[in-house]
Amino acid sequence: MAVAMTSVLTGSITVMSSFAAKDLGMTNAQITWMNAACSLSAGALLLFFGSIADLFGRKSMFIGSMCLFSIVCLGTAFAKDGITIDVLCGVLGIFSASAVPPAQGILGTIYDRPSPRKNKAFGCFSAGNPLGFVFGTILSGLFTQIFNWRAGFFLIAITYFVTSIVAALTVPVDTMPKQKFDQETLKKLDLPGTGMTIAGIGMFCAALSLAGDAPDGWKTPHVLILLILGLLLIAAFVVWELRYPYAIVDMNVFKDRDFSLLLLILSFGFLGFPVFSFWLALYFQTELGYNALMTGVHMLPMVVVGLLANAIAALIQHKVSNKRIMGIGAWAYVAAFILAAVQRYGDSYWAFSFPALCLCVIGADFEFIVANMYVLSSMPANKQSIAGSLLQTLTRLCTAVGYGIATAIFDAVERNPPKSGYYANNVVAPFAAVFWFALGVSFIGVLFVPFLRITTQGHKGDTGRVKQDGIEDHVDRAIALDDGHAVAALSENNRHIDGGANPKVS
Numbered sequence: 001m002a003v004a005m006t007s008v009l010t011g012s013i014t015v016m017s018s019f020a021a022k023d024l025g026m027t028n029a030q031i032t033w034m035n036a037a038c039s040l041s042a043g044a045l046l047l048f049f050g051s052i053a054d055l056f057g058r059k060s061m062f063i064g065s066m067c068l069f070s071i072v073c074l075g076t077a078f079a080k081d082g083i084t085i086d087v088l089c090g091v092l093g094i095f096s097a098s099a100v101p102p103a104q105g106i107l108g109t110i111y112d113r114p115s116p117r118k119n120k121a122f123g124c125f126s127a128g129n130p131l132g133f134v135f136g137t138i139l140s141g142l143f144t145q146i147f148n149w150r151a152g153f154f155l156i157a158i159t160y161f162v163t164s165i166v167a168a169l170t171v172p173v174d175t176m177p178k179q180k181f182d183q184e185t186l187k188k189l190d191l192p193g194t195g196m197t198i199a200g201i202g203m204f205c206a207a208l209s210l211a212g213d214a215p216d217g218w219k220t221p222h223v224l225i226l227l228i229l230g231l232l233l234i235a236a237f238v239v240w241e242l243r244y245p246y247a248i249v250d251m252n253v254f255k256d257r258d259f260s261l262l263l264l265i266l267s268f269g270f271l272g273f274p275v276f277s278f279w280l281a282l283y284f285q286t287e288l289g290y291n292a293l294m295t296g297v298h299m300l301p302m303v304v305v306g307l308l309a310n311a312i313a314a315l316i317q318h319k320v321s322n323k324r325i326m327g328i329g330a331w332a333y334v335a336a337f338i339l340a341a342v343q344r345y346g347d348s349y350w351a352f353s354f355p356a357l358c359l360c361v362i363g364a365d366f367e368f369i370v371a372n373m374y375v376l377s378s379m380p381a382n383k384q385s386i387a388g389s390l391l392q393t394l395t396r397l398c399t400a401v402g403y404g405i406a407t408a409i410f411d412a413v414e415r416n417p418p419k420s421g422y423y424a425n426n427v428v429a430p431f432a433a434v435f436w437f438a439l440g441v442s443f444i445g446v447l448f449v450p451f452l453r454i455t456t457q458g459h460k461g462d463t464g465r466v467k468q469d470g471i472e473d474h475v476d477r478a479i480a481l482d483d484g485h486a487v488a489a490l491s492e493n494n495r496h497i498d499g500g501a502n503p504k505v506s
Contacts, residue, residue, distance in 0.1 A: 001163045002062065002103035003125060004132025005069060005096035006042055006396070008156055009089070010035055011136020014278055015295045016149040018285040023149065026082035028411055029210055033086040035278055036403035040205055041093030043396030044198040047248045050101035050390075051189055058102030059174040063167045065099035070160035077153035093396075100392050106174065108376050114457055116318045119373065123314025126369050133303055135159070141296030149292070190248035193240055200233030201397055208404030211411070249390065258454045262371040263394055265326060265452075268445030269333050270398035272438030273364050275406040276340060277302065280353065283431045287345065298349065301357040309365035322370045323452040329366030330446040336360035337439035345428045363442070368395070373457050402441075406434045 013034045021031050053061050069092060076088040107125060111118040140152030207227035214220035241247040254260045277299070284290040284298055313325060336359035343352035368391075375391050413430040423429040 001128065001160070001167075002066070002099045003128035004135070005066070005099055005160070006038060006093070007129045007132030008136040008159075009038055009073075009092055009096070010274070010278075011133040011296075011299075012140035012152040012156060013089075013136075014281040014299065015137050015141040015285075015292045016144045016152050017278075018282060019144060019149040019292060020085065021082070024080070024082050024085070026085075028414075029407060030082035030086055031282075032278075032403050032407045034089050035274070036205060036400050036407075037086050037090035038093035038096070039274070039396045039403070040202060040400035041090040041198075042097040043093075043393050043398075043400055044201055045094055045097040045194070046101060046393040046396065047197075047390060048189065048194040049098040050105075051248060052098075053102040053105050055185060055188065057174050058105050059171050062099055062102040062106070062171065063164055065095045065102075066160050066167060067164040069095040069099065070157045070164060073153050073157035073160065077150040077157070097392075097396075102174075104376070104392075106172065109175070110172070114373070119314045119317045119457070122373060122376070123310050123369060126314075126365065126372060127307060127310045129306065129365070129368075131303075131307070133299075133306070137296035137299050137303070141292040141294075144292035188246045190244060190246055193237060193244065193248045196233050196237040196240060200230050200237055201400060202230070203227070204230030204234065205400045205404035206230075208401075208408050211408050253390075258374065258452055261448050261452050262326070262374055262454075263391070265330060265445040265448050266367050266371045266391075267394055267398050268441050268448075269330065269363055269367050270395045271402040271405075271441040272333065272337060273360055273442075274399040275402045275434055276337060276356075276360055276438045278403070279406065279410070279431050279434045280340060280357070283428070287427050287431075298353070299357065301354055302361045305358045306361040306365055309362045310369065313366050313369040317370070317373060317457050319456060321455045322374075322457055323449065323454055325366050325370050326452060326454075327446075327449045329363040329370075330442070330449050331363075332359045332366070333363035333442035334439065334446060336363065337435055337442055341432050341435035341439055343428065343432075344423065344426050370454075370457070374454065402438075406437060409433050409437055 017031050017034060020026065020034070049061070072088060072091050072095065076085060076092070079085045079088060104125070107121060111121050136152070136156075139155055143151035143155055203226045207223050207230060210226070211218050211220070211223045214223050218224070241249050242251050281295055281299055284295045285292075290298065317325070336356040339352050339356040339359070372391055410430045410433065413433040417429045418424055423432055
């Protein structure tokens, strides 16, 4: 339920956004920011809350976050204008950001070693994404149809209030040692880095989405100022993290080749995936005239295939090369976005949208579960919350940036639709432009897959940071943990490769 917080909100907004827009007179930018605000605030604060969870305790933070999420959802249902909804969605992103790190940290501490059982446990955890989406799309669609668009927020509020009570009664006691709040601990929170992340990404995304509605487009002064300041603050954040002794992101982790490549591939996929699902649902509502319930039904393939993809990936991770799984995911994205981009108004749902919806979630779930397991298995128990936060941060920030770029593209094509060619005088043209953008960024991710060296994860003898080709074994982690089993596994791995001669671990 923790990892589902963002996706249940996204699913709900997806099916009711056009109805809220008609009721409140919202612009394209305001509609987009209903989802983008949640992703932006969550992405900007996940690492910060990951640090707090690791330092001060996880259980109380987990339960409190879900309870506050429920209260703000209730308030959002009474919003009277688009700006208020956008702001409150941003606040909801804050509480989803403060719930996921402690939840993932608790699980990561319990399942501290790679194993098939850990693969299954985190497969269930990752299933919160598609399950949240089904709650958001189907139930919110049904409630919107019966009552109005506000009913979806009431539904989420009730659901998470009940979940908070259940969590208080059932979540295990957090056994990690907690630190006192003093000046040294305050430095470890890296408040300057957090501030630069929020301001930099926020200004950059705001410039991208506001340019379409601005009087002079990209030449409008406030758009240019936001864009330049945003880029400067993002650059300043990277420099700060390289120099600050208590950096919220330890840049040394990116020296691990597979770690960096996995995050890079995942990033390009998540620039396109949320954009595709949101604009396809908007197309169903605005151009095909589907009501909220019918929109949810037409998006249902994402849920069914998403659950199957999670289960399959969790069951085969310790048997099948994870490089191959990542490759399948990356190419599934490409195929999905091609199908979406080439469809025109009046084309068959079953020939284009249906297979695209099925393939896109294979891409998202296959890539996410492989990267998630690698990141968590690479970090010690007292860093599990921030390890999970790093991955969640990346996907949410990519979502926010993707929404901003896609909004600018959509507005530009909507103002100047093509007069000739494949999309001539076809209402699908601005939507197709967004899907071509999704295709372009996802294809870049495909290009990095061949450079991965990771094979299986959670197999017998896997200690977490052993390079699967046996060339760059991380003996330091085994020594740091004083783990005889890990050293034995490393030694056995090297003897297998060297044929018993000249073992690298003694």
